[in-house]
Amino acid sequence: MSRPRVVVAGLGDSGLLTAIHLARADVEVVGISSKPGLVSGQELGLRLARPEAWSRDYRIGFGRFRRLDRAELVHGELTGLDLAGRRVALGDRTIGYDVLVVATGVSNGFWRRPGFQTDDDVTAALAADHARLAAAGSVLVVGGGAAAVSTALQVATRWPATTVTLAFPGERALPQHHPRVWDVARRRLDRAGVLLQAGHRADVPDGFAADAITSGPVDWSTGQPATAADAVVWAIGRVRPNTAWLPLELLDDAGFVRVEPTLRVPGTDEVFAIGDVAATDALRSSARNRADRLLAANVRAHLTGRPLRGFTPPRRRWGSVLGPEADGLRVFAPSGHPFRFPAWSVHRVLQPWIVRRGIYRGVRSP
Numbered sequence: 018m019s020r021p022r023v024v025v026a027g028l029g030d031s032g033l034l035t036a037i038h039l040a041r042a043d044v045e046v047v048g049i050s051s052k053p054g055l056v057s058g059q060e061l062g063l064r065l066a067r068p069e070a071w072s073r074d075y076r077i078g079f080g081r082f083r084r085l086d087r088a089e090l091v092h093g094e095l096t097g098l099d100l101a102g103r104r105v106a107l108g109d110r111t112i113g114y115d116v117l118v119v120a121t122g123v124s125n126g127f128w129r130r131p132g133f134q135t136d137d138d139v140t141a142a143l144a145a146d147h148a149r150l151a152a153a154g155s156v157l158v159v160g161g162g163a164a165a166v167s168t169a170l171q172v173a174t175r176w177p178a179t180t181v182t183l184a185f186p187g188e189r190a191l192p193q194h195h196p197r198v199w200d201v202a203r204r205r206l207d208r209a210g211v212l213l214q215a216g217h218r219a220d221v222p223d224g225f226a227a228d229a230i231t232s233g234p235v236d237w238s239t240g241q242p243a244t245a246a247d248a249v250v251w252a253i254g255r256v257r258p259n260t261a262w263l264p265l266e267l268l269d270d271a272g273f274v275r276v277e278p279t280l281r282v283p284g285t286d287e288v289f290a291i292g293d294v295a296a297t298d299a300l301r302s303s304a305r306n307r308a309d310r311l312l313a314a315n316v317r318a319h320l321t322g323r324p325l326r327g328f329t330p331p332r333r334r335w336g337s338v339l340g341p342e343a344d345g346l347r348v349f350a351p352s353g354h355p356f357r358f359p360a361w362s363v364h365r366v367l368q369p370w371i372v373r374r375g376i377y378r379g380v381r382s383p
């Protein structure tokens with residue numbers, strides 16, 4: 018008897034994990050990705066400041082994931098979906114499915130782009146962004162979320178002679194985190210010599226996509242004098258869902274994929290969505306809250322006629338904000354309390370045992 022085929026569309030952080038859980042003997046998994054391997058959207062600061070260290074943990078070729086040995090991987094860009102015919106399209110090629118998992122994420126700034134890339138393209142982009150910041154005497158980071166805060170801290174600690182400024186619109190940065198997280202982050206930023214400009218909202222010209230590192234000066238719509246900088250990193254949260262390939266009937270007004278708590282798309286039986294593209298909750302937090310396990314269980318439940326379970330998101334953002342520092346990696350709980358993995362444990366315990374063995378179920382050495 019032929020096995021049901023699950024197509025996982027997008028193999029970033031959450032599509033990859035969903036494919037890993039599903040790729041067992043009972044299901045045929047086809048994973049489709051415009052990237053040649055996992056190129057994670059996590060830890061922007063580390064990626065810019067120390068791309069080789071970032072690549073070790075956040076850029077991993079698909080061939081290294083043991084659990085993907087049973088999956089078929091297609092390196093290409095999805096262009097369409099025929100819901101009635103249960104087929105996805107990559108240009109002229111179509112692939113049929115019994116279940117479709119949409120995990121194509123969002124575009125954000127210059128570091129998360131949905132287009133087709135080879136390994137060489139990824140290497141070149143990482144090197145170019147790093148070189149741009151390495152050559153700058155002054156760096157202005159615009160934005161108040163985790164990507165902005167981690168960039169400011171990591172750039173300041175990597176290049177202590179560089180003047181680093183973090184400008185954000187509110188009284189404090191990290192408004193979606195518990196206030197305790199900002200208290201810790203502010204102290205770390207102060208210590209690293211980052212200049213903080215609260216209450217600065219950038220004057221973003223119409224049509225400016227904020228998808229490249231630019232040069233200053235930056236004007237402020239909040240009235241302060243313009244800020245000059247050799248390099249400006251825009252991390253202003255202008256996320257756009259990667260859903261141009263999907264029929265509009267699956268999307269909400271902002272273009273994200275509508276989902277029920279079970280992660281099933283309403284009005285369909287066999288289409289599910291997860292990760293930043295899925296409109297699960299206000300923070301669209303199913304990626305960091307590891308809904309991949311629930312989704313894989315729900316796909317199996319759907320295929321065997323069992324009831325599906327629901328995803329319950331926490332109200333606040335949590336996780337790593339600052340990235341790895343000299344004294345270790347701080348992970349913040351939803352209550353804002355940090356737990357610090359000491360530096361020695363990150364590469365001896367956290368990455369090999371918790372991440373590679375526990376989360377990814379086995380990753381081969383490069």
Ligand SMILES: Cc1cc2nc3c(=O)[nH]c(=O)nc-3n(C[C@H](O)[C@H](O)[C@H](O)COP(=O)(O)OP(=O)(O)OC[C@H]3O[C@@H](n4cnc5c(N)ncnc54)[C@H](O)[C@@H]3O)c2cc1C
Binds near residue numbers: 031122131
């Ligand atoms: C284990 C884990 C830990 C996390 N920890 C943290 C944390 O500590 N702090 C924190 O802030 N966040 C954390 N996050 C969340 C993270 O910040 C993002 O939410 C996550 O990267 C989003 O994953 P995604 O799969 O939705 O999107 P992505 O990782 O962006 O994946 C989408 C993929 O789809 C591809 N794609 C897009 N369009 C197409 C197309 N048309 N055809 C083919 N492919 C396409 C993209 O190129 C990309 O590879 C974590 C997530 C996970 C899974």
